[in-house]
Amino acid sequence: MKLIGNCQTTAMGILPHTDMEKALELSLSMDIPFWPQLPRYSYFEDMYVQISEHFPGIIVNFEKQNISFSLDKFYQEFDNLMNNWDDDNFFRLSPDYSVLFHRFLDMDLTGYQYVRGQNIGPVSLGLKILDENKKSMIYHEEVKSIIFDFVARKTEVQLKDMLEKHPGSFVWVDEPGLEMIFKAFTGYTSDGAQRDYHSFLEKFPGPKGVHLCGNPDWSFLLQLDLDILSADVFTWGHIFSRYKEEVKTFLERGGIISWGITPTLTEEYEKENVKTMIEKLEEMWTYLEKSGVPRRQILSQAWLAPSRCCLVNVDGEVTVEKSYRLLKAVSEHYKNQI
Template identity: 55%
Template sequence: MPLPGNCRTTAMGILPHQEVERAIDLALTLDIPFWPQLPRFSYYEDMYVQVSEHFPGIQIDERQQRITLDTGRFLEELVEYAEKSDSEAIFKLSPRYSVALDAFLARDITSYRLVRGQSIGPISFGHKIVDENLKPIIYNDDVREFMYDFIARKINVQYRQLQQAHAAPFIWVDEPGLEIIFGSFSGYSSERAKRDMRAFLDSLEGPRGVHLCGNPDWSFLLQGLDLNILSIDAYSLGQIFSRYTDAIREFLDGGNIICWGIVPTLSEELGQESVEKLVLRLEEIWSNLVGKGITLKQILAQAWLAPARCCLINTDGYLTVERSFATLRQVSALLRDRYDLVD
C-alpha cells in the first residue's frame, strides 16, 4: 500500500523537553506522531546510547558522556549474547534507555494513519563509537558486521512493539554522520557503505526510511537502496538537494516519500520567518524540480513536512521547538488548502 503524502506533518525524534508527557503531547499534534527521545531528561535518552543497550563490549561513561567499545570485552561477551539473541527481550529498549517509548505506546494512537519510531543508523553509530585505541568501530570488520545485524534486530523489535499498538507503524534511521563517507579521508568507502546499507535496509521490517540533516551525495540515498522515505533539511539544503533531479524523479516514480524539513527550530531563524515565507521557500525548491519535468502534483502527493532539524541549544528550552511545531502545522494547512490536498 502506498504511503499517504499530501503534506502530512512529522518531526525528528529528539526533543528538548524534560517532561515526558508534555513531549508526547507535542508529538501527538502532528499527523504522523512519534515517541520522543529526551537527552535532557537523561543521557541514556541520547540516540547513540539508546541503541547501545546490550551491545557486547560497550562502555557508557555517563559523567563524561562518552560511549566506547572495549574490543576484548566485545569478544568475551559475544558468547553470552549468542545465548540470549534468540529472545526479543535483549533488543527491546528498557525504560532506562527510553522513558518515552512505553508511555507513547500506552496512549491511544489508533486514530492516526501512521506512527513512527526511530533509531540511530549503523554508519553514524560506527563512526561515532571508538575502541580503546580511539579507532571508529566501523573500521573493524568483525565489529562492523555484528553492528549492522545488531541495529537491524533492535529496529525490527521496535517495529513489532509499535505494531502491537498501531496497524501502520514504521521506523526511520537517523544518519547524521552519513556525509563523512564522502570525504577524502574516510577509511570506509561510499561503495562499501552502499553495499552494507542495502543489505541492512533489506533486513528491516516495514517501510524503510532514512533521516539526516547533513549534505551527502544525495544519489547515494535516492538510488539503489530501495528506500521508501527520505527526510531532509530542506530549509538549509533544499536548493542543493533539488539539483539531483534525475535521482529525485526516479525516487518519486518508485512511489516513495520525501519529507521536507522546512521549518527552522533555532530561535533566531524562526523569528525571521512567517508561514507565507516558508511556503514560498518550499515552492521555490519545488519549482526547480517542476522546471525539470517533475510535476507539482506528484511532488505534493508524495510529500511530508517537518521541522528542519531537532534542536537542543535554544536558551528558552522547549518553547521555540513548540512554536516550530505550531508553524509547521500552519504551513501544512496552507499548502493543503492552496492545492486542494484531500485524502
C-alpha cells in the same frame, strides 16, 4: 503498507524537553506522531545510548555522560549476543533505556493514520563510538557487520512492539553519519557504505526510511531501496532539489520525501514566517516541476517536518515548539491544494 504523503506533518525524535508530558503533547500535535527522545531528561534517552543496550563491547559512563567501545570487551560479550540472537526480549527497548517509548505505546493512538519510531542508524553508530585508541568501531572489520545486523534486529523488534499497538507503525533510522562517509578522511568509502547499506536494508522491516540533517551525496541516498527520505531542505534544499532526475525516479518508485522546512534554531526561526517558508518550498518544487516532476505527485508524496532537531537554544523548548506551530500552518496551506 503503502504510505500516503499529502503534506502531513511529522518530526525527528529528539526534543529538548525535560517534561515528558509536554514532549508527548508536542509529538501528538503532528499528523504522524513519534515517541520522543529526551537526552536532557536522562542520558538513557540519548539515541546512541538507547541503541547500545546489549551491544557487546559498549561502555556507558552515566556519571560523565559518555559512551565508548572496547574490542576486548566485545570479544568477551560476543557469545552472549549470539546465544540471544533469536530472543526478541534481548533486543527490546527496555523501560530503563526509554521511558518515553513505553509511555507513548500506552497512549490512545487510534486517531492517527501512522505512528513512527526511530533508531540511530548503523553508519552513525559505528562512526560515532570510539575505542580506547580513538578509532571508530566501524573500522574494526569484525565489528562492522555486527553493527548493521544489530541495528536491523533492534529495528525489527521495535516495529513488532509498535505494530501490536498500531497497524500503521513504521520505524526510520537517523543517519547523520552518512554525510561523513563522503569525506576523504573517514576511511570508510561510499562504495563500501553502499554495499553495507543495501545489505542492511534487505533486513530492515516495514517501510524503509532514513533521516539526516546534513548534506551527503544525495544521489547515493536517492538510489538506495528506500521508501522514505527525510532531509533538512531549509538548509540544503537548494542542493537536494537539483538532483532532479534522482528525485523524479525516487518518486516514481513510490517514495515519500519528508521536507524538513521550518527552522528550530532561534536565530534562524526569528527571520522566518509562513510566507517565507512557502516561498522556499515553492522555489524547490517549481524547479522540480519544470524538470518534469508533476506538482500533484510532489504534494501527494510529501511529508513536512521541522528542519532538524535542536538542543542548543537558550530558550530550551520554546523555539522548537514555535517551529512546530509554524510547520502546521505551512502544512495547512498545501493540504488545501490537494
